[in-house]
Amino acid sequence: MSIQSVERAFSVLSSLSRRRAALTTVARDTDLPVSTVSRLLTTLEDLGAVVRDDDAQWAIGPAIHALGASDPDASIIMRVRSQLEALVALTGETAGVSVRDGRFVHYLDHVDAARDVQIRDWTGERLPLHVASSGQVLLAYADDQVITEVLATPLDPVASRTITDPAELRQRLERIRRDGFAVTNREFSDDIASVAAPVFGTVGIVAAIHVHSPAYRFPSGDARAELIEAVTAAAASVSVRATNADNLHHQEPSSRSNP
Secondary structure (H helix, E strand, C coil), X not given: CXXXXXXXXXXXXXXXXXXXXXXXXXXXXXXCCHHHHHHHHHHHHHCCCEEECCCCCEEEXXXXXXXCCCCHHHHHHHHHHHHHHHXXXXXXXXXXXXXXECCEEEEEEEECCCCCCCCCCCCCCEEEHXXXXXXXXXXXXXXXXXXXXXXXXXXXXXXXXXXXXXXXXXXXXXXXXXXXXXXXXCCCCCCEEEEEEEEECCCXXXXXXXXXXXXXXXXCHHHHHHHHHHHHHHHHHHHCCCHHHCCCCCCCCCCCXXX
């Protein structure tokens, strides 16, 4: 019986690892009676393994985050995966998450779109911070010393519209901090356009969420504004839940506006 309880508790945690959910949703995910799930959640809540918000939505708690603190990247992937899947369903384009690795952006995870023409999986790849939307977001909220070091190094072009002028890049970073997102078009590939937004923890930026699309398919006008809003909303929704990876020290933006 005790082994069965462990299995059931694990299935509940597995359900919540994908997204916040109500009691009935967890019961449906786990194929367990609502009464059983309710008892499990109450016990897990007492242990700090899950938390419940004012809307009776359950989520993974601080005790579980602490267990994953030794591998912040893995924890970030786990926490944003459901948002990436939701972005792909909403936008019809690929989505991913990345972190800063020195002067590079490191792509951690990627969710494909169900389209004949789509962006390849960049998981595991590293690119210079200045060439990609997610890299520019991560750089924009980096410490001043990091920004100064990047601007002092050659900004090598990798595509036709790569920013190679330090003054122009500094202006771009200032706009990103003001607006809360970055848009790039043919800056790290002549075939790709992208929008990215920051994921914040309690002490600053911890990751960036992006949506990539072929440049010819990248929207304009109201459709672009909707895409930007979808990405920034996804990043904001996981920001308060990314505190286990708060080993980067940056500043959060004071405001956000559309281009």
